[in-house]
Amino acid sequence: MAVTRTFSIIKPDATRRNLTGAVTKMLEEAGLRVVASKRIQMSKEQAEGFYEVHKERPFFNDLVSFMVSGPVVVQVLEGEDAVKRNRDVMGATNPADAAEGTIRKSYAESIEANSVHGSDSDENAAIEIAYFFKPEEIVG
Numbered sequence: 001m002a003v004t005r006t007f008s009i010i011k012p013d014a015t016r017r018n019l020t021g022a023v024t025k026m027l028e029e030a031g032l033r034v035v036a037s038k039r040i041q042m043s044k045e046q047a048e049g050f051y052e053v054h055k056e057r058p059f060f061n062d063l064v065s066f067m068v069s070g071p072v073v074v075q076v077l078e079g080e081d082a083v084k085r086n087r088d089v090m091g092a093t094n095p096a097d098a099a100e101g102t103i104r105k106s107y108a109e110s111i112e113a114n115s116v117h118g119s120d121s122d123e124n125a126a127i128e129i130a131y132f133f134k135p136e137e138i139v140g
């Protein structure tokens, strides 16, 4: 299995509850290495651009408001089959459906405030990494 990269966000519900370390520990225990990380306050424009694919969805405006409601931690994660590995440890979008031992089962508050984002394909991972990080900020 190839070593690849994915993009992760620790969302405002998790930073607000001081869960940055707890979430990162679960990512690391799942075999992912944090090769870039920064805590930022996303602007409305940045959040709208990031979630552009969802702009026709009914939850779009609420999601953007939530994502700018507090700081987030954006990360690049590296590991074998990183996209799938991260999606597996994140758990289902709705914490009510998330499996035991996943980040969302452990920490998510709701389908919106669900603690983490993770890219859903290698192609989107590359786009999302480039949206927040310069190549020199990533140290593998």
Ligand code: UDP
Pocket: 059, 063, 092, 093, 111, 112, 113, 114, 116, 117, 118, 120
């Ligand atoms: N979301 C929401 N309501 C929904 C579905 C999704 O607020 O009914 C939010 C939630 O924060 C989710 C994000 O929109 O993580 C992106 O949705 P997606 O379906 O891509 O889920 P994910 O890939 O994050 O599991």
